[in-house]
Amino acid sequence: MCGIVGYIGEKRAHPVLLNSLGKLEYRGYDSCGIAVSAGGIEVYKDAVRVKALEKALSPLEGMIGIGHTRWATHGEPSKVNAHPHCDCTGRIAVVHNGIINNFQRLREQLASEGHILSSHTDTEVIPHLIEKYYDGDLEKAVELALRDIEGSYAIIVLMADEPKLVAARKDSPLIIGIGDRENFIASDVPAILDYTSRVIYLEDGDMAVITADNIEVKRDGAEVTREEHKILWSVKDAQKGGYEHFMLKEIHEQPKVIRDTLAEYISAAEPAADLAVAGGSGLEDMLILACGTSYHAALIGKYIIEGLVKIPVRVELASEFNYSGQASARNKAIVITQSGETADALKAIKRLKKEGCQVIAITNVVGSTASRIADQTVYTRAGPEMSVAATKSFVAQLIALYWLALPYSRVDVRRLDDLVMELRQLPVKVQRVLDNEAAILDCARQLSEFENVFYIGRGINYPIALEGALKLKEISYIHAEGYAAGELKHGPFALLGSGMPVVAIVAQDNTYEAMLTTLKEIKARQSPVLALVGEGDGNVEGLADWVITVPQVDPMFSSVVNAVVLQLLAYHVAKQRGCPIDFPRNLAKSVTVE
Numbered sequence: 001m002c003g004i005v006g007y008i009g010e011k012r013a014h015p016v017l018l019n020s021l022g023k024l025e026y027r028g029y030d031s032c033g034i035a036v037s038a039g040g041i042e043v044y045k046d047a048v049r050v051k052a053l054e055k056a057l058s059p060l061e062g063m064i065g066i067g068h069t070r071w072a073t074h075g076e077p078s079k080v081n082a083h084p085h086c087d088c089t090g091r092i093a094v095v096h097n098g099i100i101n102n103f104q105r106l107r108e109q110l111a112s113e114g115h116i117l118s119s120h121t122d123t124e125v126i127p128h129l130i131e132k133y134y135d136g137d138l139e140k141a142v143e144l145a146l147r148d149i150e151g152s153y154a155i156i157v158l159m160a161d162e163p164k165l166v167a168a169r170k171d172s173p174l175i176i177g178i179g180d181r182e183n184f185i186a187s188d189v190p191a192i193l194d195y196t197s198r199v200i201y202l203e204d205g206d207m208a209v210i211t212a213d214n215i216e217v218k219r220d221g222a223e224v225t226r227e228e229h230k231i232l233w234s235v236k237d238a239q240k241g242g243y244e245h246f247m248l249k250e251i252h253e254q255p256k257v258i259r260d261t262l263a264e265y266i267s268a269a270e271p272a273a274d275l276a277v278a279g280g281s282g283l284e285d286m287l288i289l290a291c292g293t294s295y296h297a298a299l300i301g302k303y304i305i306e307g308l309v310k311i312p313v314r315v316e317l318a319s320e321f322n323y324s325g326q327a328s329a330r331n332k333a334i335v336i337t338q339s340g341e342t343a344d345a346l347k348a349i350k351r352l353k354k355e356g357c358q359v360i361a362i363t364n365v366v367g368s369t370a371s372r373i374a375d376q377t378v379y380t381r382a383g384p385e386m387s388v389a390a391t392k393s394f395v396a397q398l399i400a401l402y403w404l405a406l407p408y409s410r411v412d413v414r415r416l417d418d419l420v421m422e423l424r425q426l427p428v429k430v431q432r433v434l435d436n437e438a439a440i441l442d443c444a445r446q447l448s449e450f451e452n453v454f455y456i457g458r459g460i461n462y463p464i465a466l467e468g469a470l471k472l473k474e475i476s477y478i479h480a481e482g483y484a485a486g487e488l489k490h491g492p493f494a495l496l497g498s499g500m501p502v503v504a505i506v507a508q509d510n511t512y513e514a515m516l517t518t519l520k521e522i523k524a525r526q527s528p529v530l531a532l533v534g535e536g537d538g539n540v541e542g543l544a545d546w547v548i549t550v551p552q553v554d555p556m557f558s559s560v561v562n563a564v565v566l567q568l569l570a571y572h573v574a575k576q577r578g579c580p581i582d583f584p585r586n587l588a589k590s591v592t593v594e
């Protein structure tokens with residue numbers, strides 16, 4: 001959730017740390033801080049964004065340092081709760097991403113031993129534990145401190161007069177960037193892309209000791225080898241490229257994302273993943289788990305797989321599955337997670353595997369934890385998604401689901417050929433949605449005047465109604481609810497009226513007639529209606545106050561074009577309302593806590 005960075009090399013550390021932290025702000029942005037070693041340790045931190053911290057800083061000399069950008073869990077965003085945290089002597093500084101479950105007991109114990117802790121964070125116990133165990137050997141002290149800790153962590157430790165950084169991870173991501181007489185540590189790839197594309201992914205339980213020209217990875221005290229990887233993302237991928245916001249850039253990248261993701265799958269000789277259960281009697285059923293926007297992709301996956309492969313599919317929120325859901329070795333499970341680091345999704349994968357279930361991860365991040373713990377991984381090729389609100393990664397997930405299902409499809413050959421052809425045409429159709437942005441902006445101006453909105457859809461577009469509502473609420477702060485259109489009359493009708501607009505997805509499939517009936521019922525109750533309708537559909541005009549036309553596509557793919565319309569709609573509503581689109585309040589991109 002939080003972003004952490006470390007630098008050691010021949011440059012002044014603080015500009016590198018601030019630049020890297022700026023690239024990690026999507027992981028949390030309620031406060032930030034850096035610590036640099038130049039003789040003693042100098043710490044600068046506050047409950048501000050990285051740019052503001054940068055303005056307040058005078059140049060620092062040290063060439064070793066650590067930094068942190070925070071998404072508060074323990075203690076409100078404030079200067080004292082911001083990282084880095086130090087021990088009593090001020091000689092040991094730590095940045096941490098994760099949660100320490102037994103921090104209360106550790107705090108009490110440390111306090112009884114004379115340590116003075118000043119913040120409300122769980123993290124502050126770490127530098128004090130290191131101080132307690134330090135007898136001249138920093139690595140040993142970190143190792144002993146971590147033995148006391150229950151929970152998840154990625155940490156970087158900096159100590160005065162020690163020309164090295166010590167890092168460790170358990171259930172929180174951490175990578176090492178390899179440079180030329182300099183090395184980097186970070187939660188995530190975008191932080192180091194400006195400096196290097198050579199990385200090592202640390203594994204759970206690893207501890208690394210990093211100097212300017214050496215990287216040593218250890219596990220239980222013994223040295224281990226971790227393979228070096230080359231990052232394929234470019235610096236440009238992680239920049240705004242002339243767009244006002246990352247979100248708008250990412251929405252506009254979607255034709256390319258679909259092309260790139262498809263090109264990779266098409267060029268592979270094998271299906272994207274083996275859906276059949278080993279030793280089973282073919283493909284019998286499927287379980288799909290995910291959170292947030294990825295969960296909406298999972299719900300669409302149910303329509304795709306049930307429609308094409310003709311097997312029952314169960315979809316559950318990963319967070320709820322972790323409390324009650326049932327799986328068996330006979331299930332094949334797909335876990336969808338853009339970041340590959342969502343705590344609830346990772347917990348679900350671990351549980352599924354324990355129960356003998358084979359897990360396919362769909363993720364956008366090479367080397368992510370999900371990709372390393374799942375049995376198979378299907379990568380989406382969306383490139384780095386910097387805006388907190390997921391857009392292009394969602395569409396790429398849908399493409400992955402189509403491609404997973406197609407080789408196992410039980411529809412006839414002609415229909416299959418048509419579907420593959422239509423899938424290849426999708427980038428052109430999505431481009432046509434983007435070309436219609438001015439019309440979507442007009443509707444956004446209308447919608448931005450309201451404080452509540454219903455989104456409705458049926459069939460494969462029901463999850464798109466959920467996703468449209470989620471996009472609107474997270475970036476514009478308008479209260480929005482997604483509903484299956486048929487459910488509206490079972491209670492929510494009580495809220496209809498001139499102050500409650502309804503965004504209706506009118507798909508030209510087997511739900512069409514029922515949707516027209518729903519629109520008539522809504523109009524009879526005076527709610528303004530914004531309808532998404534297929535080109536050439538003249539039946540809806542009289543039933544809607546505003547209409548956005550979408551290109552004709554095979555009903556199996558209508559969710560993709562409608563999703564892009566609703567992303568643009570949410571974006572422009574949020575812009576009308578002057579919201580901080582890429583960094584919505586209280587949110588972070590990668591939710592690494594339960």
Ligand code: F6R
Binds near residue numbers: 345389391470
């Ligand atoms: C919403 C959004 C979140 C994520 C959710 C799961 O725009 O981005 O709802 O979809 O936190 O994240 P991943 O896919 O990384 O597991």
